[in-house]
Amino acid sequence: MAKKMILPLFLLLTVMYLQCMAQKGNIVDMSMDNVDNNTGVAVNCGTADIQLSWTPKDLLPSGEVTIKISYILPHVLDGGSFNASLYFHGDDSPFLGYADKFDCDTLKQYSLPVNCPTKHWQIVHTQKITNLHVLTSYPGYYDAVVQAWNRENEELFCVNITLKVLEVYNGPDEF
Secondary structure: OHHHHHHHHHHHHHHHHHHHHHOOOOOOOOOHHHOOOOOEEOEEOOOOEEEEEEEOOEEOOOOOEEEEEEEEOOOOEOOEEEEEEEEEOOOOOOOEEEEEEEOHHHHHHOOOOOOOOEOOOEEEEEEEEOOOHHHOOOOEEEEEEEEEEEOOOOEEEEEEEEEEEOOOOOOHHHO
16 A cells, blocks of 8 residues: 555656656756755765756745756766665655666657766756655655666665655645
């Protein structure tokens, strides 16, 4: 039951990542040195040059979020695998996980701005997601770990993300 209920949050995390990777243009300076208390920053848990942030740090289902990513592909991309795990903040065991293999045709389905196979790729991108309504039923703190490897099992990236989804309260007339 918990997996079924929290699936929209997990999907949002995946969509946030894919939308950042899939959209072209709208290039901005992505220096993480200038983040503030209203900006969430992913922790790089690997060796790839990846920086990921979002504003606002705490997500409101009736609001929007702006995601910024800067990434340099460290190894040949010709397909591979990924693993995404979602935790209640502070828990040691994930309550939801998804792992799968991908190939160049899979990447093309998402209109990613990368030629596959490729040896070098760099992206600096900002993406705004204006509809977070799917989060309405899932207030709380969540941790996510997202990792990907190429076919040679070389790490493409690893990020740890902690998100806070705020509860929507419409005042005393809500009930």
